Amino acid sequence: MSDLEIFILIPLSACLTLLIITLIMRRFKHVLFSDNYDSSVLDTATQNTMSGAYVVLGFVLVLAMTTLSELDSKISQEATAIRSLERLLVLEGSKDSFTSRTYLVKYVDSVLNEEWPLIRISGANPKTAEAIKNFFTSLDNINPKDGKDIVVYSKILDRSDEVAKLRNARLFSVQNDLPAAFYFVSLFSILGVLLICSLRLVEATAMRVFALTIQIVMLTIMFSAVLVIDLPYLGDTVSSPEPIVLIHESMKKRVGLHNE
Numbered sequence: 001m002s003d004l005e006i007f008i009l010i011p012l013s014a015c016l017t018l019l020i021i022t023l024i025m026r027r028f029k030h031v032l033f034s035d036n037y038d039s040s041v042l043d044t045a046t047q048n049t050m051s052g053a054y055v056v057l058g059f060v061l062v063l064a065m066t067t068l069s070e071l072d073s074k075i076s077q078e079a080t081a082i083r084s085l086e087r088l089l090v091l092e093g094s095k096d097s098f099t100s101r102t103y104l105v106k107y108v109d110s111v112l113n114e115e116w117p118l119i120r121i122s123g124a125n126p127k128t129a130e131a132i133k134n135f136f137t138s139l140d141n142i143n144p145k146d147g148k149d150i151v152v153y154s155k156i157l158d159r160s161d162e163v164a165k166l167r168n169a170r171l172f173s174v175q176n177d178l179p180a181a182f183y184f185v186s187l188f189s190i191l192g193v194l195l196i197c198s199l200r201l202v203e204a205t206a207m208r209v210f211a212l213t214i215q216i217v218m219l220t221i222m223f224s225a226v227l228v229i230d231l232p233y234l235g236d237t238v239s240s241p242e243p244i245v246l247i248h249e250s251m252k253k254r255v256g257l258h259n260e
Contacts, residue, residue: 064230082244123171
């Protein structure tokens with residue numbers, strides 16, 4: 001489902017629900033309220049529930065946007081670490097380090113083509129895990145010959161560990177959604193708002209219908225935004241692997257030139 005469909009479907013569903021509840025309330029008005037319909041109480045209740053819902057959803061929306069921004073930052077860090085690791089392997093310069101570069105390219109290729117497309121569904125991909133394992137195994141074949149090589153090899157190992165840690169952080173972030181309780185409370189609160197609004201519409205005027213409908217649409221659009229941003233590997237608003245893609249393309253070109 002695309003983001004646009006979410007932003008249309010949820011407000012539309014809320015408006016249809018409001019209409020159905022209002023029609024039921026108006027149908028049984030005399031049974032439910034008799035002569036005790038107090039518009040001033042309903043005005044106060046509408047204001048309070050709307051204000052509370054806006055504050056909660058606004059806070060959570062900011063939290064979700066911050067989480068998404070941090071995720072994008074970590075992806076850029078992962079791409080930078082991969083690029084730095086490749087440079088260290090080039091600096092080491094041996095035949096074994098070039099073999100490790102080839103395994104590194106295969107690992108990044110697996111991240112982009114096998115792990116990333118299904119990351120939300122299955123998390124870590126076994127083929128990607130095998131690719132990074134092969135890369136680490138290839139590092140054992142590098143034999144530094146002097147002090148300079150030892151320093152470079154030590155940095156290669158440190159940067160390799162950083163790449164692995166950043167991958168683990170990315171995989172962990174997949175499960176870092178808002179708790180299910182938030183969605184339960186939010187849906188329950190929106191239902192409460194709809195009930196109060198429907199009570200307010202028992203005695204409806206054109207202006208009142210318009211004003212309350214606009215508020216319901218605005219509230220549910222904010223909820224839709226939280227839903228979209230909180231799932232950064234789904235829909236149109238996704239965390240892009242573009243930084244890793246750019247690094248991957250440049251790595252393949254350099255390895256290809258070396259082979260020539």
